[in-house]
Amino acid sequence: MRKLLNVLYITSPDSYLSKDGENVVIYCKDEEKFRIPIHNIEGIVCFNYTGASPALMAMCAENGVGLTFLNENDKFLARVNGGVKGNVLLRKKQYRISDDESQCVTIATNFIYGKILNCRSMLRRTIRDHGNNVNADKLEEASSYLLNNAKKVLNAKSLDEIRGIEGDAAKIYFDSFNEMILSQKDSFYMETRNKRPPKDNLNALLSFLYTILAHEVQSALETVGLDPYVGFLHRDRPGRASLALDLMEELRGPFADRLALTLINRNQINKNGFTVKENGSILLDDKTKKEVLAAWHARKQEEITHPFLDEKIKFGLIPYVQALLLSRFLREDLDGYPPFLLK
Known part of the structure; x- marks a missing residue:
């Protein structure tokens, strides 16, 4: 049985996602607001995002953490995934x-x-x-x-x-x-x-x-x-x-x-x-x-x-x-x- 992990939702329009070691770090107007180890989450969903660093995207892909971007109307824009896996x-x-x-x-x-x-x-x-x-x-x-x-x-x-x-x-x-x-x-x-x-x-x-x-x-x-x-x-x-x-x-x-x-x-x-x-x-x-x-x-x-x-x-x-x-x-x-x- 799969362990129930968490999805991280980014709702602030001024948030920027970055990587620090094995942590996802959220900045708002250059000030760190939140951080969480990548292994504690299974997905990230960004509403009306400012952006995310390439290093953060790569870390998500390597750890199987789906990174999804939506616009302010909650319409799907893009999803970052790693290599194709599975049977x-x-x-x-x-x-x-x-x-x-x-x-x-x-x-x-x-x-x-x-x-x-x-x-x-x-x-x-x-x-x-x-x-x-x-x-x-x-x-x-x-x-x-x-x-x-x-x-x-x-x-x-x-x-x-x-x-x-x-x-x-x-x-x-x-x-x-x-x-x-x-x-x-x-x-x-x-x-x-x-x-x-x-x-x-x-x-x-x-x-x-x-x-x-x-x-x-x-x-x-x-x-x-x-x-x-x-x-x-x-x-x-x-x-x-x-x-x-x-x-x-x-x-x-x-x-x-x-x-x-x-x-x-x-x-x-x-x-x-x-x-x-x-x-x-x-x-x-x-x-x-x-x-x-x-x-x-x-x-x-x-x-x-x-x-x-x-x-x-x-x-x-x-x-x-x-x-x-x-x-x-x-x-x-x-x-x-x-x-x-x-x-």
Whole structure:
């Protein structure tokens, strides 16, 4: 089992990353603000960065620490990695399967089946815990619709059919999302799911969390030797980590959506932590990003019983476990890929 390490998030726009011995050092306006040994972290994510020294990049590559750069809108810019590692036979098998639609359908079906059921679990949890304070009838109707879509996807014959079912389920889910918000309803409300850029506080928060999740899933895939850029549902596109997008589908609800609702409903964040840009896009300010990241790390430390392994693990290890299960399926050590299902 992989030890749960930490991801270092750099949110200050004036920060510069440098190397000192075996340490990552963060400077802000030529003043040292923080340092940490490279072996204590597994990844670095820089939001709206000033830069990083070549020596720091080289140290990250040599130690297998992913270094990711995002712009102020949380859009992926670049990722620094070392030499390609992992089982070449596993990657060759991955590439062969990615070119065979019938095999891609088998894998993609499980990704989206898990996603739809996890979305449904979010709705069911709200009905169970807060049925008297929400529009339970609307959530019940959406829950039934999602269950029907989950059954449909098991019989899908093509990737286009799977995408259609997933898109239909996502619309129903996000149309019901506002019902799960119990506090600050006027400040966190979405008319529809939007991104690139997000147009309201709730969409901005979800996009930020999805960006963090994508980074961690990509790292997990690289750890087990898979190529995160060659997917089975999301097709190949230069610069897009398609397999990371595939695998994170089932994890969006448990990791990102659930945390977003917790932060809002417990008033850990509020509308004052969001800013509107000239183009109408909404961004989290630095303080709110730090609050969200602290909650993200705290969530990763919680223990759960993995539904397939039936073992207790830290929540933050789920992407690595799912990546490992996927690699075992591709090696034919498992009869099928078991998606992570939220209880």
